[in-house]
Amino acid sequence: MSEIGTGPMTDDLSGKVALVTGGASGIGLATARRFAQAGAQVLLADLDAAAGGRAVEGLAAEGLTATFVQADVACEDDVRRMVERALDVHGALHVLFNNAGVSRGSEPVTEVALEDWNRILAVNLTGTFLGMKHGIAAMLKGGGGSVINNASVFGLVGMAGQAAYTASKGGVLQLTRTAALEFAAKGVRVNAICPGFTETPILAKPTPAEATRMAMGRALTPLGRYAQPAEIAELALFLASSRAAYITGAVLPVDGGYLAR
Numbered sequence: 001m002s003e004i005g006t007g008p009m010t011d012d013l014s015g016k017v018a019l020v021t022g023g024a025s026g027i028g029l030a031t032a033r034r035f036a037q038a039g040a041q042v043l044l045a046d047l048d049a050a051a052g053g054r055a056v057e058g059l060a061a062e063g064l065t066a067t068f069v070q071a072d073v074a075c076e077d078d079v080r081r082m083v084e085r086a087l088d089v090h091g092a093l094h095v096l097f098n099n100a101g102v103s104r105g106s107e108p109v110t111e112v113a114l115e116d117w118n119r120i121l122a123v124n125l126t127g128t129f130l131g132m133k134h135g136i137a138a139m140l141k142g143g144g145g146s147v148i149n150n151a152s153v154f155g156l157v158g159m160a161g162q163a164a165y166t167a168s169k170g171g172v173l174q175l176t177r178t179a180a181l182e183f184a185a186k187g188v189r190v191n192a193i194c195p196g197f198t199e200t201p202i203l204a205k206p207t208p209a210e211a212t213r214m215a216m217g218r219a220l221t222p223l224g225r226y227a228q229p230a231e232i233a234e235l236a237l238f239l240a241s242s243r244a245a246y247i248t249g250a251v252l253p254v255d256g257g258y259l260a261r
Contacts, residue, residue, distance in 0.1 A: 011241040014039030017090040018240065019082065021073050021131060022100030023066075024051035026200035027150065029058075030229035031097055031236045036064040038237055041090045045071040045082045046100070073100045073127030074119075076134075083134040092142040095240040096135040098128045099150040101168075106161030106209065117164045124168035125175070132179050136188055144187025148239045149176050150232075151192045153255045169194075173251055180249030189248040191239050196255025199226040222257030 018035040022028040023044030036042045036059060044066050046052040052068040059066045069085045071078040086093045102123045104116045128149050139145035154162060155169030176192040183190065197217035206214060218225060235254050238244050253259050 009241075009243045009245065011038055011237055011243055013095070013237075013240060016040045016094040016240075017043070017086055017092050018095035018097065019043045019045060019086050019093060019135065020097045020099055021045045021071070021082075021127070022150075023097075024048050024055045024068075027195065027198065027229045027232045028097070028099040029055050030233040031099065032066055033059060033062070033064060034230070034233040034237045035095065035097075035240065036066060038241070040095065040240075042066040043082070043086050043089070044068045045073070047072050073098075073131060074122035076130050079127070079130040080134050083138050087138055093135060093138040094142065094145040095148070096131055096139070096145070097148045097150065097236055097240075098131040098135075098172075100124075100127055101150065103162065103165045106213070108161065109163045112163055120164040121168050121171075124165070125171040128172050129175055132175065132190070136179065136183060136190075139188050140183075140186055145189075146240045146244070147179065147188065147190040148236050149190070149192045151176070151194045151251070153194045153196045153253055153258055155192075156194060156251070156253070156259065176251065177249050184248050189239075189244070191244070191247060191250045191252065193232060193235055193239070194251060194253040194255065195227060195232050196253065196258040197221060197226045198232060199228055220258060220261065221255070222260065225256065227254060227256060 018040040020028050020032045023032045024046035032042050032044050049070045056066050056068045069082045071082040149172050151172040152169040154166045155173045176190050180190040
């Protein structure tokens with residue numbers, strides 16, 4: 001097994017290879033930045049090639065290096081290819097952050113379009129499954145690693161108008177627990193982060209409905225504000241590092257106290 005907790009514990013990722021899906025913006029980009037700052041060789045995967053290119057250029061301007069690979073995490077061929085790219089470029093995979101996710105507007109179950117339901121489940125749940133399927137297989141070849149799945153507080157509690165999203169994130173939590181049990185003895189840790197309301201670029205110019213939901217989110221969060229992506233990234237770095245060597249199968253909220261209400 002890897003990461004036996006007898007040596008110094010650190011968040012240094014030097015010599016590690018980290019793959020971040022949905023890495024072109026928001027929590028994914030903030031986490032890729034933090035991994036790179038900690039010394040990891042980072043690959044960004046995203047469906048949006050233009051945004052991915054800008055993300056890599058932005059990191060380079062900060063003195064950080066990352067490689068971009070375009071991928072739709074709902075497509076198994078794309079996921080297989082992005083993992084193979086990590087192995088081809090860096091020879092190994094040690095950290096996988098399954099971050100890519102989508103949501104849609106707000107409507108009751110009776111009005112959810114099947115097309116929207118299928119796409120949200122495909123990206124959020126199937127994408128996480130495929131990332132673990134191929135990512136863990138690669139990690140096993142190198143003696144182990146750390147998988148971090150980005151879920152949501154709304155995988156733990158319901159949210160009216162978000163049937164597909166909450167169902168997908170609840171599924172991510174059960175996938176996390178199951179994989180943690182399956183691979184603990186083989187040196188692969190699997191954990192889930194559950195962010196609360198987080199300020200991402202998609203909310204920079206909110207619609208009136210989104211602005212209303214944002215105000216509601218702030219009002220329901222005891223700390224009185226949205227999280228910054230960098231704050232979520234700090235927990236991802238911790239889980240990726242040897243400091244979390246005894247943590248697997250955990251579901252960790254980062255929610256400003258939302259679930260304590």
